[in-house]
Amino acid sequence: MAFPSSKRFLLLPIVIGLGIIMVGALAYAQQGLRFYTDYPAIVLGEGQELSLTVKLSNAEIRPTEVLLTVNGPQGWNARFETSSYPQLQVEAATVPAATSKGGNGVLTLNFKAAPPKDTKPGTYKFTLTAKTPDGTETAQCPVTITYKGTPPVTTPTTTKSKLILSVDYPSLEGASGKNIQYAIQIRNDSDKDRIVNLSAQLPFGWQGSFAPEYQTQRITSFKISANGTSRIQFTVTPPYGVKEGKYPITFIAKAGSETETIQLTAVITGTPNLNLGTEAEVTGTGQTRNVHATAGKQYHFTLYLWNKGSAPVRNLSFFASKPQGWTVKFNPDNIDQIQPLAEVGKPTTVDVTITPANRAIPGDYQVTLTAAGTQSHQQMNLRVTVGASMGWGWVGVGIVVVVVAGLTGIFVRLGRR
Numbered sequence: 001m002a003f004p005s006s007k008r009f010l011l012l013p014i015v016i017g018l019g020i021i022m023v024g025a026l027a028y029a030q031q032g033l034r035f036y037t038d039y040p041a042i043v044l045g046e047g048q049e050l051s052l053t054v055k056l057s058n059a060e061i062r063p064t065e066v067l068l069t070v071n072g073p074q075g076w077n078a079r080f081e082t083s084s085y086p087q088l089q090v091e092a093a094t095v096p097a098a099t100s101k102g103g104n105g106v107l108t109l110n111f112k113a114a115p116p117k118d119t120k121p122g123t124y125k126f127t128l129t130a131k132t133p134d135g136t137e138t139a140q141c142p143v144t145i146t147y148k149g150t151p152p153v154t155t156p157t158t159t160k161s162k163l164i165l166s167v168d169y170p171s172l173e174g175a176s177g178k179n180i181q182y183a184i185q186i187r188n189d190s191d192k193d194r195i196v197n198l199s200a201q202l203p204f205g206w207q208g209s210f211a212p213e214y215q216t217q218r219i220t221s222f223k224i225s226a227n228g229t230s231r232i233q234f235t236v237t238p239p240y241g242v243k244e245g246k247y248p249i250t251f252i253a254k255a256g257s258e259t260e261t262i263q264l265t266a267v268i269t270g271t272p273n274l275n276l277g278t279e280a281e282v283t284g285t286g287q288t289r290n291v292h293a294t295a296g297k298q299y300h301f302t303l304y305l306w307n308k309g310s311a312p313v314r315n316l317s318f319f320a321s322k323p324q325g326w327t328v329k330f331n332p333d334n335i336d337q338i339q340p341l342a343e344v345g346k347p348t349t350v351d352v353t354i355t356p357a358n359r360a361i362p363g364d365y366q367v368t369l370t371a372a373g374t375q376s377h378q379q380m381n382l383r384v385t386v387g388a389s390m391g392w393g394w395v396g397v398g399i400v401v402v403v404v405a406g407l408t409g410i411f412v413r414l415g416r417r
Contacts, residue, residue: 032059033066033095034104035130035139037111043146049114053083054141056130058095058105065094067133068109072126075116080128083108093130111143121149162189163196163253163260171265176310177240180266183213184232186253188224194255197221198232201250207237208249224255236266241310241342244270270311274338274376276369277304282347292385296358301382303330305338305371306347312337313373318350321368325357328367338373360386 034057042050058064068091070078081087087110096105111128128141164187174180188194198210198220209218213231224230234251249264279286282304293299307313316335320328331351338348354367367382 033057033064033130033132033137033139034059035128035141037141037143040142041144041146043148044115045148050112050145052111052143054080054109054111054128056093056095056107056109056139058107059098060105061097063094063097063105064137065092065133066130066137066139067092069129069131070111070126071129072113073124076113076124076126078111078113078126081110081112083110095130113145115145115147119147119149121147123147163187163194163255163258164189165251165253165260165262167251167262167264170263171267173267173269174238175271176238176242176268177271178237180236180238182234182236182251182264184234184251184262185229186224186232187229188226188255190226192226194224194226195221196224196230197254199252199254200234200236201252202236203238203247203249205239205242206247206249209235211235234264238266238268241340242268244268244311268310270340271309272307272311272313272373272376273309274313274316274371274373274378275306275308276371276378276380277306277347278302278380279304289381290383290385291354292387293354293356294387295356295360295362297355299354299356299384301352301354303350303352303369303371303380304347305335305350306341307338308341309376310340310342311375312339313376316371316373319370319372320352321370322354323357323360323365323367325360326365326367327353327355328369329353354382354384356384356386362386 035054036057037052037054039052042052044050056066068080070080072078080090080093082090090109093107093109095107098104111126113126115124124145124147126143126145128143129138130140131138166185166187167182169182172180172182186196188196200208202208210220211218211233212222213233215233222230222232236249238247245268247266247268249266251262251264253260278288279302280288287301291299291301305316314337316338318330318333320330322328329352331353335348335350341347352369356365363386365384365386367384369380369382371378
């Protein structure tokens with residue numbers, strides 16, 4: 001069918017318009033994947049590491065998988081990481097599909113790089129590339145880093161966000177099984193109220209708790225006002241029997257994503273605990289606290305000593321309280337130290353020689369044995385039953401014989417009359 005020339009002129013603008021629309025659509029389709037950043041030129045100072053937000057945009061109606069690569073100077077440890085916590089290094093990603101309202105799907109990543117130690121000041125260029133596995137689509141994002149070599153001047157921010165911990169006495173002494181208390185000061189150096197969570201790293205077997213200063217209520221978190229200060233009583237309890245020494249403790253305060261710590265030290269001095277016993281009390285048989293001795297004769301008694309504490313008993317000497325005329329000797333008469341029983345595994349013995357007086361009247365007597373060290377002392381009472389000496393027995397027999405003989409002679413004489 002042929003159109004009149006006038007109508008042909010009317011159709012010409014329509015055809016041209018449709019062609020422009022198709023070309024634009026084709027050009028847009030070729031820009032289905034974009035790789036960009038809002039800050040393509042960055043300045044770094046000495047000791048700084050680059051952490052740059054980069055974005056991948058997808059105009060397709062379906063998600064697009066891409067492989068990520070970096071081309072740039074060596075030794076900068078250039079890499080891509082996820083933008084959300086936890087931050088993980090990635091080498092491939094899936095860009096979301098375009099939205100139903102015509103908006104592009106966007107994936108946000110972090111591009112990180114750190115200048116090597118001996119990097120010279122200058123300009124360093126990186127090319128970030130995202131490419132589909134089949135290679136049909138490729139998008140690139142150029143990044144230029146100007147390394148100054150010294151930290152750039154930064155404008156202080158008006159909003160501060162930091163916890164400040166302090167303690168007047170970070171190292172305290174204590175004994176095993178006894179509480180050790182630290183006064184921790186926490187300052188909220190920010191412009192808003194915050195919730196602070198408390199925790200600690202303690203040696204194995206130790207216990208720890210937190211409480212507001214001058215209060216007994218235990219807590220694990222508390223609210224601190226903006227630019228405010230709170231004092232926390234941190235109590236640690238070492239187990240009984242823990243060895244002497246220095247033990248590290250870490251106090252931890254966390255508010256949101258911020259974590260601050262302070263290092264503390266507990267110096268355990270240990271506690272000696274001297275004990276005295278008899279052979280029967282230690283082994284189940286043998287000598288008890290009731291002994292028998294003979295006047296003028298030596299009696300050997302074995303004294304058992306052990307230390308149930310966590311620190312040595314040092315400079316141990318021995319004494320005795322005894323009746324007049326008696327002698328009590330110790331062998332040895334002093335001991336430098338007795339280690340805790342948990343370490344040595346057995347008690348120490350001392351030989352005690354008890355000698356009643358030569359003319360001691362038979363009966364029961366008390367002898368008190370004392371062991372005294374620098375930080376600990378103990379006593380033991382013995383009941384000593386004294387029997388008569390055999391020598392005096394023969395004397396008595398002789399007297400009886402003489403008396404009987406004398407009486408016999410008298411009766412004989414009187415009988416003759």
